[in-house]
Amino acid sequence: MAEKQLxxxxxxxxxxxxxxxxxxxxxVPSQTELLFDLGLGNQIAxxxxxxxxxxxxxxxxxxxxxxxxxxxxxxxKIQPDLIIGNKExxxxxxxxxxxxxxxxxxxxxxxxxDALDMIxxxxxxxxxxxxxxxxQNAVQVSFNELSGFKKLSSLYFIWNSxxxxxxxxxxxxxxxxxxxxxxxxxxxxxxxxxxxxxxxxKPQVVLLSSEPYPFKEKHLSEFKQLxxxxxxxxxxxxxxxxxxxxxxxxxxxxxxxxxxLDPLF
Numbered sequence: 001m002a003e004k005q006l007x008x009x010x011x012x013x014x015x016x017x018x019x020x021x022x023x024x025x026x027x028v029p030s031q032t033e034l035l036f037d038l039g040l041g042n043q044i045a046x047x048x049x050x051x052x053x054x055x056x057x058x059x060x061x062x063x064x065x066x067x068x069x070x071x072x073x074x075x076x077k078i079q080p081d082l083i084i085g086n087k088e089x090x091x092x093x094x095x096x097x098x099x100x101x102x103x104x105x106x107x108x109x110x111x112x113x114d115a116l117d118m119i120x121x122x123x124x125x126x127x128x129x130x131x132x133x134x135x136q137n138a139v140q141v142s143f144n145e146l147s148g149f150k151k152l153s154s155l156y157f158i159w160n161s162x163x164x165x166x167x168x169x170x171x172x173x174x175x176x177x178x179x180x181x182x183x184x185x186x187x188x189x190x191x192x193x194x195x196x197x198x199x200x201x202k203p204q205v206v207l208l209s210s211e212p213y214p215f216k217e218k219h220l221s222e223f224k225q226l227x228x229x230x231x232x233x234x235x236x237x238x239x240x241x242x243x244x245x246x247x248x249x250x251x252x253x254x255x256x257x258x259x260x261l262d263p264l265f
Contacts, residue, residue: 007125010108010118011087017103017125021082025064025075026051028086031107032058034122034244035084038131045078053246070094076101082125107243111174112143115243135245142251149180149258152265154205155198156183156240157223159213162192175240179254181205198226205261206230209237231264233257 003019025046026032032051035044041057046064062078065071067089075083080102085095087108098104105125107118116136123132156166156176166172169188176183184201185191206227208215215234223232238246239253 005125007105007121009106010114010121011106013106015103015105017105018081019127021126023078023080023082025078025080025083027064027067027070027083028089028107029053029067030238030242030244030246031084031086031118031122032244033242033246034119037245038122038126038128038135040126040128043126045080046075067091068094070098072097084122109171109243110169111171112139112178112247115171115247116140118243119245135248139247139251142248143178146178146180146251146254150262150265151180151182152204152261153184153202154181154207155185155201155203155227156181156207156209156235157213157215158190158209158211158237160215160219163195163198164190164192167191171243172240175250175254176207178251180258181207195226201227203227203230204265206232207235207240208232209235209240211237211241231261233261 004016005019007015007017009015022043023045024043026035026044027048029051032047033053036054036057044061046062047058048065048067049063050067051058062074064074068091083098083102083104085104085106087106095104109115109118116139119132119136123129154176156172158164158166165185167185167187167189173183184203206223208219208223220232236253239250
């Protein structure tokens, strides 16, 4: 019988995990990429259809459904010794069902510190703390260099029909703050807004995310009619919402974004 270790996940649950997990299922795209970047690709035995990075390597892995709809039969074929999920991105009933059979470690990401803590925990679970610490430190240093931005009022759209925006209590909102944007949405989570209500807001900048809804250049004119006085731009949603190793690219992206925007204000 494999030796086990007891770990507490970010939701406060204690999880019995083998000392060297060999068949791991990742239920979250950003955490899947993190596992690969930490050199754990051989241990990944299953992932979701939304796990797209690194593109060349995820194609060889079994798909166990989506983030909100698991294929339990496929998971049972794998017989994982560890499943890694996330409170927001996965669904509670599915996670609870998996916990009846398998060790499930859950992340709960609200801000950058939570993301860094998650990276540290993954390093501890897989006994690769030096690698995870190196990654964590690199992310922290890059974000420490973000400062001096003029505050720009903003709206961050994640969906078009209905129109949904990122509100308070989200990782996106925290990233907006890091990039010097003032989110005009005071509601929590991802509220829907009518065009009439949106037209009453006066953002300086409207950010159209590339995911989960794939906003394209063709949408710019539509939003320009809704916000005639605002600057409308398409942004890389992964760099605002992914909380694994992709964070290594986020701070530099925010700098480039502000370098384009600041001369306009």
